[in-house]
Amino acid sequence: MATQSVKARLTTAAFALFDERGYEHSTVDDIAERAGVGRTTFFRAFPSKDDVILPDHEVVLSAVKARLAASTQETALVAVSEAARLVLLHYLQEGDVARSRYKLTSSIPALRHREVTSMQQYQRVFREFIHGWMGGGSETGLKAELMATSVVTAHNYVLRRWLRGLTERPEAEFDAAMTSVLELFADINPNRSAEDEASLVIFRTTRQLGSVIPALRKIIG
Amino acid sequence: MATQSVKARLTTAAFALFDERGYEHSTVDDIAERAGVGRTTFFRAFPSKDDVILPDHEVVLSAVKARLAASTQETALVAVSEAARLVLLHYLQEGDVARSRYKLTSSIPALRHREVTSMQQYQRVFREFIHGWMGGGSETGLKAELMATSVVTAHNYVLRRWLRGLTERPEAEFDAAMTSVLELFADINPNRSAEDEASLVIFRTTRQLGSVIPALRKIIG
DNA sequence: AAAGCTATGGTACTGAGTACCATATCGACA
């Protein structure tokens, strides 16, 4: 019977009880009893009651940190995108568990707060990473923060669409969203392009303006 | 003695106790006793213990909603900027209270969560307003969400700098931050500007190029 | 003066979270 770990048994027991009686009407005693363990053991596995709905949070957060750490100055943005994708993929792999959680976090404030907190933690990791990538100066603080929140927001947007059943291709939508976010910030990045700068060029010619201008118009489109 | 309202007395009592003994070691009974009221009255004034650190939240949130509601399609972005500014100004007016709160939210997780929740509520209001302004279609959902989070993030960034004593001119910094955020999204807005488009202008002149070019350089900078 | 409304205080209860102690299980090692 005890093939699953204690944590896993507690998690399934909790989700089942929350589904049957609702979150408020399921006590920690109930959860522990259904999992076949004592109440004390519950609080050893989870710091608080609401943590039971995000049992893999620490693992995923560590994976995100590891993915970011395994990057260079040139591949930083790819790392950000892929690290965020790790989070999405974890939810996708959870399947029905993720959808159950969504039902719960949508209706129970305490659980919504718990999920918001977890997203804040991802955001913090991204912010520190991006800020470090930008050099860590105070002039890039706001930009780093904006970028981090945007990445997390884009992730959440696609995730929520999938949870609501509004998309069959969450990964493709995620890539699109992430690309548009990174494009948004493209001009203020360290590896900057010259896209925004305009050059004024003056040529000397003996040809008539009347013949030159239509040709110029054609080039500029 | 009871010139202040019950809510105000409870608030000052709470901040004083939190400062003396810390949040965890101040019970709701202690706060109520110092304020000269019963415990029941505390929970009538505040839904939970941690709400006491944001006594004006509902008021400010309503002010933000009102400011947004009093705008037209053309003035939407100004309204967003000024609504966010309302929040900042409220913190600035609080002065030391705001700084005390910052100390508390920085060190006590429960209070940090409370503040995050309040920011989430602002964000939600901004998101819904902006999305409505964009027409409410599903193709603008992500953009609206990104804009709302960015506005709130920029606000928080400047607010935190002021709370840490890193700036003497929070309002000016706020304006700068807000402008840069709105610029960031300028190209995807309904009232788009022609800022990003370049014009090619050709003049006819009889003057020598050698005298014209230095003057042009001076203009362009 | 009686009725009613509102704000407040008090009491009793549930349940989360903590502290502490007791016990069981298992492996290492003599």
Add this chain to the structure above:
DNA sequence: TGTCGATATGGTACTCAGTACCATAGCTTT
């Protein structure tokens, strides 16, 4: 094999936030 020690678990008792309910004081209304 028996013993020690580490780790996981269970149980008990406690604090305190939050809720429900009732009683009462003060004030207005009729």
